[in-house]
Amino acid sequence: IITITILTIDTNTNKASTSTSTTNTSSSTSAPIDSADARYTCNDKDLTELRKNAPWKNDALWFKSVAVSPTALMKMMTHCHSGVEKGIKSGGRPIEVMGLCLGRPDPTTPKTLVVTDVFPLPIEGFETRVIADDEDVVNYMIALGESLECTRKEKFMGWYHSHPFDVGVNSHCFLSSTDISTQLQWQRMEDPHGNPFLAIVVDPLRSLAKNKPELKAFRVYPPEYNSPVVNQCPDGSIVEEEKTRLEKWGSCWNRYYELEVDYFMSKSARNMMDILTRNFLWMRNLGTTPSLEPENRQGYPSRVNAISENLSKLDVASLVATSGKGGGGGSMDHSSAFAVPSVTSGASTSGTGGGKTEGRNEQINKACDGVVEFATDKIHETIAQITKKDLFS
Numbered sequence: 001i002i003t004i005t006i007l008t009i010d011t012n013t014n015k016a017s018t019s020t021s022t023t024n025t026s027s028s029t030s031a032p033i034d035s036a037d038a039r040y041t042c043n044d045k046d047l048t049e050l051r052k053n054a055p056w057k058n059d060a061l062w063f064k065s066v067a068v069s070p071t072a073l074m075k076m077m078t079h080c081h082s083g084v085e086k087g088i089k090s091g092g093r094p095i096e097v098m099g100l101c102l103g104r105p106d107p108t109t110p111k112t113l114v115v116t117d118v119f120p121l122p123i124e125g126f127e128t129r130v131i132a133d134d135e136d137v138v139n140y141m142i143a144l145g146e147s148l149e150c151t152r153k154e155k156f157m158g159w160y161h162s163h164p165f166d167v168g169v170n171s172h173c174f175l176s177s178t179d180i181s182t183q184l185q186w187q188r189m190e191d192p193h194g195n196p197f198l199a200i201v202v203d204p205l206r207s208l209a210k211n212k213p214e215l216k217a218f219r220v221y222p223p224e225y226n227s228p229v230v231n232q233c234p235d236g237s238i239v240e241e242e243k244t245r246l247e248k249w250g251s252c253w254n255r256y257y258e259l260e261v262d263y264f265m266s267k268s269a270r271n272m273m274d275i276l277t278r279n280f281l282w283m284r285n286l287g288t289t290p291s292l293e294p295e296n297r298q299g300y301p302s303r304v305n306a307i308s309e310n311l312s313k314l315d316v317a318s319l320v321a322t323s324g325k326g327g328g329g330g331s332m333d334h335s336s337a338f339a340v341p342s343v344t345s346g347a348s349t350s351g352t353g354g355g356k357t358e359g360r361n362e363q364i365n366k367a368c369d370g371v372v373e374f375a376t377d378k379i380h381e382t383i384a385q386i387t388k389k390d391l392f393s
Contacts, residue, residue: 037266037267038108039067039069039106039114039116039264040116040266042104042106042107042108043107044153046107046108047104047105047107049107050105050107050110050194051105051193051194051195052194054191054192054194054196055110056191056196057191057192060221060222060225061257062111062196063111063112063113063196063198063219063259064111064112064259064260065109065111065112065113065259065260065261065262066112066113066114066115066198066200066217066259066260066261066262067106067112067113067114067115067262067263067264068115068261068262068263068264069114069115069116069117069263069264069265070263070264070265070269071116071117072101072102072103072115072116072117072118073213073263075099075117075118075119075120076099076118076160076200076202076215077202077204077207077213079097079099079118079120079162080097080162080164080202080204080207081204081207081208082097083095083096083097083124083162083164083204084162084164084204084205084208087164093164094162094164094204094205095124095125095164096124096125096161096162096163096164097120097121097123097124097125097161097162098120098121098123098125098159098160098161098162099118099119099120099121099159099160099161100118100119100121100141100144100156100158100159100160101115101117101118101156101157101158101159101160101198101200102115102116102117102118102119102148102152102154102155102156102157103115103116103117103154103155103157103158104116104153104154104155104157105157105196113157113158113196113198113217113259115157115158115200116154117152117154118160119144121137121140121141122136122137122140123137125161155195156195157190157195157196157197157198158197158198158199158200158217159182159183159186159197159199159200160199160200160201160202160215161179161200161201161202162201162202162203162204163201163202163203164203164204164205165203165205166205167205167206167209169294169295169298170247170248170295171203171206171214171216171248172201172203172206173201173202173203173214173215173216174201174216174234174248174249174250174253175199175201175218175220175250175252175255175256176250176251176252177250177251177252179199179201180220180252180255180256182199183197183199183218183219183220183256184220184222184223186199187219187220187222196219198217198218198219198259199217199218199219199220199256200215200216200217200218201215201216201218202214202215203215215261216258216259216261217258217259217261218234218256218257218258218259219256219257219259220255220256221255221256221257227254231245232254233245233248233249233253234249234253234256234257234258235257235258236257236258289384289385290381291381291385303370303374304374306370307367307370307371307374310363310366310367310370311367311371313363313367314363314364314367
């Protein structure tokens with residue numbers, strides 16, 4: 001069940017094109033960044049050059065995302081769930097576990113880290129303390145690294161551990177003070193030598209409850225760095241209440257930032273999972289009701305407020321006037337009165353008013369996307385509820 005769930009999430013989030021060959025080693029930076037198979041290979045020359053330049057040394061926020069392979073995801077989730085089962089079977093609380101991530105920075109998308117595989121470590125802990133300082137563990141890590149050097153081109157470029165705490169409104173994917181210290185040591189040792197390091201936190205109990213992998217990736221700020229934005233949380237949001245920040249991100253909420261997590265798989269693997277999803281996993285939608293979950297219900301007001309704020313920023317009078325100018329002097333009918341000007345149109349971006357037009361179009365698109373996304377979610381939820389009622393009432 002875990003395997004199918006994880007791969008289904010990969011399939012749904014993978015927006016890649018399936019037409020690019022896995023043997024493509026072109027160093028051109030214009031290669032499509034969303035290719036289904038591109039993550040499985042890279043140009044060695046470009047990778048060496050990227051490691052040598054190490055642009056992340058001069059920018060604390062250089063990396064924006066991490067791409068995780070199905071193999072790495074399954075092994076992480078299986079390892080973390082085994083810690084939960086082991087702790088419960090022994091009559092205690094779930095056990096925290098830890099492992100190392102194998103991968104590389106991506107030359108075609110330099111601000112993305114690619115995790116291709118993971119390897120569990122013989123480490124166990126409780127609460128928010130998982131430390132790899134035992135002599136046997138260190139020797140194990142050294143031996144593992146030496147063996148992989150003979151067979152793999154990637155390097156150890158991150159670590160993962162679990163936070164198996166009780167399921168609540170907020171995810172338990174955050175970095176504790178101990179995690180911050182561990183991650184900072186890794187970054188100081190590896191980043192200057194062309195091997196940027198990241199931390200991944202897995203919430204196994206929430207993953208089981210929600211039927212999808214719950215994990216987040218982070219990088220830590222250098223000690224001398226301070227965010228220029230007051231009360232900015234690791235995900236970029238601004239939270240004024242101290243209690244809310246502590247509950248969601250821990251006491252060190254201002255010392256690290258979150259990377260966007262994406263999943264990738266090959267063309268053949270995705271085709272297989274499409275078949276499994278279509279034939280066997282459709283019944284999951286009938287057994288869950290995401291709209292009634294506490295975190296989703298509590299999140300609706302904030303989503304509505306965000307949409308309202310974006311809409312209030314629009315200058316409707318200016319929008320109508322702009323739309324009416326493109327009618328060739330004829331009368332403007334109601335269907336085109338509120339047409340959104342194209343951002344890519346030469347007439348819209350040329351001249352002295354091009355910058356203002358482009359900025360206005362960006363605001364319009366942002367507001368429209370928010371409304372469409374929210375409305376679509378509500379429509380899907382309503383359809384699902386009506387279907388369940390007709391089937392089971």
